[in-house]
Amino acid sequence: MKSTAIILAAGSGKRFSSDKKKQFVELFEKPLLYYSLKAFSESKVDEIIVVTSKDDIDFVREDIVKKYEFFKVKDIVSGGNERYDSVYSGLKAVSGDICLIHDCARAMINVELINRCIDETLKYRAVVPVVAPKDTIRLRDGEFGGETIDRSTLCIIQTPQCFYTELIKSAFEKMYKTDYKSLGITDDAMVVEKFNDTKVRLIEGDYKNIKVTTPEDIVIAKMFLDAGNC
Ligand SMILES: Nc1ccn([C@@H]2O[C@H](COP(=O)(O)OP(=O)(O)OP(=O)(O)O)[C@@H](O)[C@H]2O)c(=O)n1
Numbered sequence: 614m615k616s617t618a619i620i621l622a623a624g625s626g627k628r629f630s631s632d633k634k635k636q637f638v639e640l641f642e643k644p645l646l647y648y649s650l651k652a653f654s655e656s657k658v659d660e661i662i663v664v665t666s667k668d669d670i671d672f673v674r675e676d677i678v679k680k681y682e683f684f685k686v687k688d689i690v691s692g693g694n695e696r697y698d699s700v701y702s703g704l705k706a707v708s709g710d711i712c713l714i715h716d717c718a719r720a721m722i723n724v725e726l727i728n729r730c731i732d733e734t735l736k737y738r739a740v741v742p743v744v745a746p747k748d749t750i751r752l753r754d755g756e757f758g759g760e761t762i763d764r765s766t767l768c769i770i771q772t773p774q775c776f777y778t779e780l781i782k783s784a785f786e787k788m789y790k791t792d793y794k795s796l797g798i799t800d801d802a803m804v805v806e807k808f809n810d811t812k813v814r815l816i817e818g819d820y821k822n823i824k825v826t827t828p829e830d831i832v833i834a835k836m837f838l839d840a841g842n843c
């Protein structure tokens with residue numbers, strides 16, 4: 614079974630609000646995107662597709678992929694306005710039987726989790742890594758707190774999200790034939806559930822696999838990367 618990873622790096626990083634795009638911000642003199650490419654290159658994934666903004670394709674090719682010799686990268690394609698548009702753009706370039714979709718913002722991804730995602734996808738066809746929330750969580754109603762939710766019923770969703778390619782491709786094709794913009798799609802599991810009526814298997818994720826989203830996350834990312842156990 615051939616596997617293809619789509620690494621998403623076409624976001625605008627609004628919540629990160631830095632001069633440099635979040636995916637290219639440097640940690641230990643290497644861009645954030647480098648770390649996901651390194652982990653996937655060292656995993657059993659067969660090939661990698663990078664999705665980035667049209668204007669950044671040359672930079673990614675010359676200054677990251679060629680410079681660091683990420684030979685598994687088969688294509689660099691341009692993304693879209695929303696995360697799901699970027700995923701769809703990447704899916705068109707996928708040739709593997711299994712497809713892993715990963716946010717490059719999750720730079721602390723490790724090889725063990727990537728390989729386990731592939732193994733579990735062979736069994737369950739659709740897999741996402743999750744961790745349990747550590748805080749008390751409430752619904753809110755404007756400025757007032759509503760009900761506190763039983764956190765044992767909740768989980769925090771990570772990437773890579775992994776699927777049989779035919780499953781995720783056909784789900785996205787169906788989605789684009791609907792009024793998808795009103796659906797509030799924030800991840801790929803939602804797409805296969807809604808448009809292929811598939812149950813997604815939840816597997817154990819990794820608390821270190823955080824999504825660098827706001828500026829303070831970069832401090833945490835540096836600590837994990839420095840500790841060298843990602
Ligand atoms: N149109 C988009 C939006 C997001 N992403 C990617 O999807 C991942 C998860 O998105 P997030 O962390 O929310 O990044 P941004 O969309 O860049 O951040 P923000 O929402 O704060 O603008 C990131 O690796 C980002 O580069 C993408 O490829 N294309």
Ligand SMILES: C[C@](O)(CO)[C@H](O)COP(=O)(O)O
Nearest residue numbers: 696716770771772799800824
């Ligand atoms: C896909 C995701 O990483 C799951 O937690 C997340 O939803 C992506 O971030 P966004 O802020 O929703 O774009």
